[in-house]
Amino acid sequence: AATPPAPDLAVNAKQWTDKQLFWILQHGVKYTGMPAWAVQDRQDEVRRMVAFVRRLPGMTPAQYDALVAEANPGADLATCTGCHGTDGRGRGAPDIPVxxxxxxxxxxxxxxxxADGSRSSAVMQQVAMRMQPEAMRDAARRFAAMPGLGAAPAGDAAAARIVTQGLPRLQLPACASCHAPGKPYPVLAGQRPAYIAQRLRHWRGDETVVDARKSHATMPVIARRIPEEMIDPLARYLTGDAVGRGK
Known part of the structure; x- marks a missing residue:
């Protein structure tokens, strides 16, 4: 009762530019019930929410339901399938992983x-932190059992060298040293190339910020050592997408 009532976004959001909406969604609004975005380093998630708010005024209930939900009768994965689909393939969205x-x-x-905040995503955090341990194990088993990954690598020779040999002159290790069968890391073959490229660019961070101020976790360091012009060819090669299939 101490905060003003929430505005009707279908009306109120029209007052703001995209840049203003982005700032509001990322930082929240003081003296109201609207908090900042839960994970500040995921500006990609904030941009998606800006796009959603922009679309909201003209959206019908049926369009809203089609956008945020996918029916999954008899299963308890409705929250997961809304984005990842009942087949685990991401409902065709290029920025949702298979x-x-x-x-x-x-x-x-x-x-x-x-759930514990060691992985960065405000969207996934809100889902995972509400899941019981057995529900997590069940979701992991169900999605892992679905087909979807395993395409053979395909692409140019320069990308192949990075995957199999790395770039010693840039202290870039071979992708296959971790992302290979039997390794405890994600399978990339069959993944969407747009998703891989997006994640690599996210890990690289803002080009105007010096490396010393960026994350020194494994993947951010590796991503910064990949030449920018090789990110898209590398993503296509890793995912087995030689001609842009599945973008």
């Missing part, structure tokens, strides 16, 4: 990481 065919131990570790 989960079908991943190792169940990896998927479980990812959910646990989102």
């Amino acid at each position: 989960l079908g065919g991943q190792d169940p131990a990896y998927l479980l570790a990812a959910l646990q990481g989102y």
Whole structure:
């Protein structure tokens, strides 16, 4: 009762530019019940929410339901399938990862990481932190059992060298040293190239910020060592998408 009532976004959001909406969604609004975005380093998630708010005024209830939900009768994965689909393939969205065919131990570790904040995503955090341990294990088993990953690598020779040999002159290790069968890391073959490229660019961070101020976790360091012009060819090669299939 101490905060003003929430505005009708279908009306109120029209007052703001995209830049203003982005700032409001990322930082929240003081003296109201609207908090800042839960994970500040995921500006990609904030941009998606800006796009959603922009679309909201003209959206019908049927369009809203089609956008945020996918029916999954008889299963308890409705929250997951709204984005990842009942087949684990991400409902065709280029920025949603394919989960079908991943190792169940990896998927479980990812959910646990989102729940405790060690993995960065405000969207996934809100889902995972509400899941009981058995529900996490069940979701990991179900998605891992779905088909979806395993395409053979395909692409140019330069990308192949990075995957198999790395770039010693840039201290870039071979992708296959971790992302290979039997390794405790995510399967990339069959993943969407747009998703891989997006994640690599996210890990690289803002080009105007010096490396010393960026994350020194494994993947951010590796991503910064990949030449920018090789990110898209590398993503296509890793995912087995030689001609842009599945973008």
